[in-house]
Amino acid sequence: MPLRSAPARPFRSRLRATCVIAICVAALCQAPTSTAAAPGSGADDLRGQLEQLVRAPGGPPGAIAVLQRDGVTRVVRAGVADLATGRPPQPGDHMRIASTAKAFSGAVALSLVDRHALRLDETIGRRLPRLPRAWHSVTLRQLLNHTSGLPDYTEDEEFRQILAADPRHHFDSRRLLDFVADRPLNFPPGTQYRYSNSDNIAVALMAEAATGTPYEQLLRILVYRPLGLRNTSLPQGYRMPEPYLHGYDVTTTPPEDVSEVFGVSGSWASGGIISTPADMTRFIRGYAGGALYGRNVVREQRRWIAGASEPAGPGANMAGLAIFRYATRCGVVLGHTGNFPGYTQLIAATPDGRRSLTFSVTTQINEAGNPDLVSRMRAVQENFVCALLNRSGH
Structure with missing residues (x-):
């Protein structure tokens, strides 16, 4: 089907790289940790x-949070964007958004559902018949809420070996699922929740199959333009556009800049997008607020099940369709998290999209690498949510 833009509805070393890969991949399927109350x-x-x-x-080395409430924007920052120059982080700095990119694939898919180009009960077998027959009964809904059972291609040994040998290896992004095509589903579709990078690759492929349009173009038509995102892109290489938040591996002394160690063709729709805190603020306000599609689709997106983002967001986590519900001591926000070598992200907004928070730090923080720091970060994030909601939560 032809598509056009629609206005939004109101509303260093190879060894070091190998170590970082192991931490990144090991963090994908972990249970949430508790968030302690803080000042x-x-x-x-x-x-x-x-x-x-x-x-x-x-x-x-650096952190920046952007809170927007009632038309007022507050920027809170600490540390530096670049250890070499000492300059502070800025809302216009580019960064790798990690698995918050999964929310973008959700935005594309749900926009197509709203336009009747896709259905939530549509199956892999119908749209992607070349994929293994054992996967054919998996639906778009199950991909979006991580109950598909698809094996995670980033856990495949061959995929890991290729990255270890050449972190900038150029993958065919549309063939990433071939790494696990010889495997059955991990469980019957719809019976369990398990976070998997394969899910959002399949979502993007289904969107392409339904429209005959490359995923990158669908992002521009259905997400970037309606929400006014001018500094967001899905590249294939390893270069970062200037200016950018430099991402670091802090397990070395001094910290190693890993901003451009990895190519992102191996992440694609699952985690390859580059954006800025300012653009991510615009995105989550529109996405969480339902500005891209009608109420019926929003209602389906918010059918919550047990499940957490990775790393877990603040408070108690529940999973919807490419979005998570974070019930903090001060109230509920909707959003997504992500982590990638050099970066950890949280984007969240109130269900009406009127208040939002982006929270970005320049190292990878997850349960596999530093569980204590994850708990500490979640406690800080919860306090930022309380500030956003104008409540103390004591």
């Missing part, structure tokens, strides 16, 4: 908490 949410207090996170053992 208040005044401007100085928030800044102090972010500075403490930067100074913590294993903490990121």
